[in-house]
Amino acid sequence: MNVRLRGQVRPYRTVGYDPRRNEVILIEQRLLPHEFRLVATRDYRETARAIRDMIVRGAPAIAATAAYGLAQGVRAFRGRGVDRLSAQVERVFGTIRDARPTAVDPLNAMVGVRQAMRAGGTVEEQQELAAAAARSFADTSVAQCEAIGRHGMPLIKEGARVLTHCNAGWLACVDVGTATAPLYAAQAAGRGFHVFCDETRPRCQGASLTAWELAQQGVSHQVIADNAAGHLMQRGEIDLVIVGSDRVLGRTGEIANKIGTYTKAVLAHRHRIPFYVAIPLSTIDWDLRSGFDIPIEERDEAEVLGAWGAPLAPKRRAGAAKPVGRGSCRAYVRVANPTSGARNPGFDVTPADLITGIITPAGIFRPRELWRKRGQLGGPAT
Amino acid sequence: MNVRLRGQVRPYRTVGYDPRRNEVILIEQRLLPHEFRLVATRDYRETARAIRDMIVRGAPAIAATAAYGLAQGVRAFRGRGVDRLSAQVERVFGTIRDARPTAVDPLNAMVGVRQAMRAGGTVEEQQELAAAAARSFADTSVAQCEAIGRHGMPLIKEGARVLTHCNAGWLACVDVGTATAPLYAAQAAGRGFHVFCDETRPRCQGASLTAWELAQQGVSHQVIADNAAGHLMQRGEIDLVIVGSDRVLGRTGEIANKIGTYTKAVLAHRHRIPFYVAIPLSTIDWDLRSGFDIPIEERDEAEVLGAWGAPLAPKRRAGAAKPVGRGSCRAYVRVANPTSGARNPGFDVTPADLITGIITPAGIFRPRELWRKRGQLGGPAT
Numbered sequence: 167m168n169v170r171l172r173g174q175v176r177p178y179r180t181v182g183y184d185p186r187r188n189e190v191i192l193i194e195q196r197l198l199p200h201e202f203r204l205v206a207t208r209d210y211r212e213t214a215r216a217i218r219d220m221i222v223r224g225a226p227a228i229a230a231t232a233a234y235g236l237a238q239g240v241r242a243f244r245g246r247g248v249d250r251l252s253a254q255v256e257r258v259f260g261t262i263r264d265a266r267p268t269a270v271d272p273l274n275a276m277v278g279v280r281q282a283m284r285a286g287g288t289v290e291e292q293q294e295l296a297a298a299a300a301r302s303f304a305d306t307s308v309a310q311c312e313a314i315g316r317h318g319m320p321l322i323k324e325g326a327r328v329l330t331h332c333n334a335g336w337l338a339c340v341d342v343g344t345a346t347a348p349l350y351a352a353q354a355a356g357r358g359f360h361v362f363c364d365e366t367r368p369r370c371q372g373a374s375l376t377a378w379e380l381a382q383q384g385v386s387h388q389v390i391a392d393n394a395a396g397h398l399m400q401r402g403e404i405d406l407v408i409v410g411s412d413r414v415l416g417r418t419g420e421i422a423n424k425i426g427t428y429t430k431a432v433l434a435h436r437h438r439i440p441f442y443v444a445i446p447l448s449t450i451d452w453d454l455r456s457g458f459d460i461p462i463e464e465r466d467e468a469e470v471l472g473a474w475g476a477p478l479a480p481k482r483r484a485g486a487a488k489p490v491g492r493g494s495c496r497a498y499v500r501v502a503n504p505t506s507g508a509r510n511p512g513f514d515v516t517p518a519d520l521i522t523g524i525i526t527p528a529g530i531f532r533p534r535e536l537w538r539k540r541g542q543l544g545g546p547a548t
Numbered sequence: 549m550n551v552r553l554r555g556q557v558r559p560y561r562t563v564g565y566d567p568r569r570n571e572v573i574l575i576e577q578r579l580l581p582h583e584f585r586l587v588a589t590r591d592y593r594e595t596a597r598a599i600r601d602m603i604v605r606g607a608p609a610i611a612a613t614a615a616y617g618l619a620q621g622v623r624a625f626r627g628r629g630v631d632r633l634s635a636q637v638e639r640v641f642g643t644i645r646d647a648r649p650t651a652v653d654p655l656n657a658m659v660g661v662r663q664a665m666r667a668g669g670t671v672e673e674q675q676e677l678a679a680a681a682a683r684s685f686a687d688t689s690v691a692q693c694e695a696i697g698r699h700g701m702p703l704i705k706e707g708a709r710v711l712t713h714c715n716a717g718w719l720a721c722v723d724v725g726t727a728t729a730p731l732y733a734a735q736a737a738g739r740g741f742h743v744f745c746d747e748t749r750p751r752c753q754g755a756s757l758t759a760w761e762l763a764q765q766g767v768s769h770q771v772i773a774d775n776a777a778g779h780l781m782q783r784g785e786i787d788l789v790i791v792g793s794d795r796v797l798g799r800t801g802e803i804a805n806k807i808g809t810y811t812k813a814v815l816a817h818r819h820r821i822p823f824y825v826a827i828p829l830s831t832i833d834w835d836l837r838s839g840f841d842i843p844i845e846e847r848d849e850a851e852v853l854g855a856w857g858a859p860l861a862p863k864r865r866a867g868a869a870k871p872v873g874r875g876s877c878r879a880y881v882r883v884a885n886p887t888s889g890a891r892n893p894g895f896d897v898t899p900a901d902l903i904t905g906i907i908t909p910a911g912i913f914r915p916r917e918l919w920r921k922r923g924q925l926g927g928p929a930t
Binding site for chain 1: 581582744745747748749750752755756759760762763769770771772773774775776777778779780782806807808810811814815818844848850852853854855856857858859860861862879880881882883884885886887888889890891892893896897
């Protein structure tokens with residue numbers, strides 16, 4: 167999507183690949199929203215490190231990064247014979263897999279690349295096929311998001327005021343995003359609307375990443391405290407909620423997403439405001455039988471006890487921010503009482519009865535319809 | 549209540565008065581939770597400035613400060629004759645009133661002091677009466693909070709897990725607090741319980757002030773992101789919600805309180821968790837006929853776009869924090885995208901049907917009972 171740099175608007179993807187230099191190109195997300203910088207990883211080890219160090223985050227984005235990283239490692243092979251290349255593939259696969267061991271998306275993406283390259287008879291053919299499979303994985307990922315946009319776009323009426331939570335935007339994908347896809351499609355169709363971004367404590371991905379994306383794209387938006395959405399709904403100032411999801415249960419229609427999503431669904435239900443969840447097909451979990459079986463990660467309490475940001479004066483706003491230091495470019499302030507601890511569940515589960523629809527690349531479904539329509543959605547045969 | 553300083557536990561009030569030196573003694577709340585310091589104002593102008601600059605905040609606390617400030621100005625009078633003293637009273641009254649022009653509580657408190665001193669025939673008598681009236685106002689304020697504690701205490705069962713929002717603690721009152729009063733009473737009765745403090749973005753009074761209070765008092769507690777309460781309720785980890793209020797409508801039972809309170813009431817209702825509001829009688833508004841008539845202040849967007857705190861390392865936790873600079877001792881980081889704006893409503897309104905009970909110094913009432921019981925509650929005769 168668009169990035170405005172020194173007055174110029176240029177298109178970028180979150181994850182790209184330079185075949186000439188055999189480099190994976192990533193947006194350095196730890197510097198956002200205060201600085202925009204691209205990072206080129208020169209070999210698969212650097213690509214694995216970029217995943218581990220969260221230069222890139224978001225399941226679809228790290229999946230594409232892993233696919234390109236595997237192709238990169240295969241391409242760098244200088245030995246002879248497909249057997250030796252096979253050993254190299256396993257080394258690269260293992261290194262990238264271990265960079266984010268709990269995530270399933272990069273694993274599936276790399277399995278696909280590995281599968282595709284086996285059709286080649288020579289090292290060169292396998293190298294070509296790996297690169298093509300990685301590129302195809304990334305393009306398919308973008309196409310899925312675009313399809314989400316086409317299906318979701320009619321929900322964004324002229325003048326709509328849309329609430330979103332956390333970041334399910336193009337920075338979490340290869341491009342376009344999931345929850346943001348219908349918004350960008352509506353914008354492209356010339357429709358006017360306004361987005362409220364929940365700041366999404368404790369890590370504030372809404373205030374930092376989603377707000378940055380929408381600003382770059384020229385979409386009208388405002389950040390709100392997570393506490394404010396209920397009041398705005400009560401006063402009739404929100405027409406629609408769209409969020410992403412980390413896992414949708416195909417059997418029950420429950421969805422897991424960033425902590426606070428459930429609260430917004432409860433509020434939307436009370437106010438009869440439509441609540442939509444936008445996902446690629448890979449987000450559907452066809453196995454689990456209850457949302458209570460989804461493990462809820464308890465994260466570092468420092469996230470709740472303070473906040474990371476740029477040490478700017480409170481009033482500074484217009485224009486681009488200056489770089490704000492070294493490393494992650496993020497200063498930390500301790501907000502809470504220094505002798506107090508915190509609870510910090512990272513995700514919550516929203517039941518099907520609070521969800522108006524699931525927007526997928528294959529269309530919009532009622533959450534309880536997923537299992538019946540699993541044939542359309544890449545679900546299991548039985 | 550208690551403050552732990554260098555290993556010693558000592559009792560303090562939020563607002564006090566030193567008759568020997570004619571000084572109003574305040575806790576410098578802008579330094580909390582990172583530093584505990586008392587401030588003594590040497591004359592009524594300094595007292596007015598302390599109110600204006602938010603060294604002291606919370607309606608009951610600034611009311612008592614205003615009462616003491618008026619008595620302080622009267623006591624400092626060196627002229628002759630009650631007529632000239634009257635002119636001095638008006639000067640002091642006006643100066644303190646103008647320090648926080650929208651607040652009604654300090655005004656009412658000073659009217660009471662002015663009324664009481666008129667019974668004196670001489671300057672000295674009037675000075676004595678003013679000081680006595682101010683002291684009595686503060687003591688009555690504490691007694692009201694203690695009565696809230698007695699009535700609310702039976703709600704805190706052994707092992708209860710209580711959620712509170714913002715700060716309705718002793719720092720907002722002269723002592724004891726409103727929402728915290730039942731907790732401190734239960735603690736004094738030897739009951740064990742645990743408090744979840746909503747951090748209460750954007751100003752984080754829960755994470756900073758309530759957590760500090762509870763830590764000083766030795767009450768088991770944890771800070772949570774405002775987003776986390778819904779998840780904890782869903783998993784059965786919250787038994788009770790108690791909050792304070794800025795205004796309770798005696799005619800309808802609606803309550804206005806810090807932004808995010810309404811959301812917690814909606815969540816509690818869905819999970820059949822009791823939701824209580826603790827208030828002194830002065831918080832009841834007998835005039836307004838609808839919650840929609842309560843003006844909702846739109847505050848500075850810098851509050852939402854960033855956070856104030858102490859520049860400590862994220863991992864630092866045990867032991868007392870060091871002083872962290874000059875002025876308000878608070879560093880600001882910009883969290884949100886620097887070119888984005890914010891909406892920042894400061895309060896919201898919770899309807900009567902979501903409120904289990906209103907805990908007052910006169911007992912616990914159902915919200916729709918207030919008007920019928922207005923005789924007991926200091927309401928109007930008609």
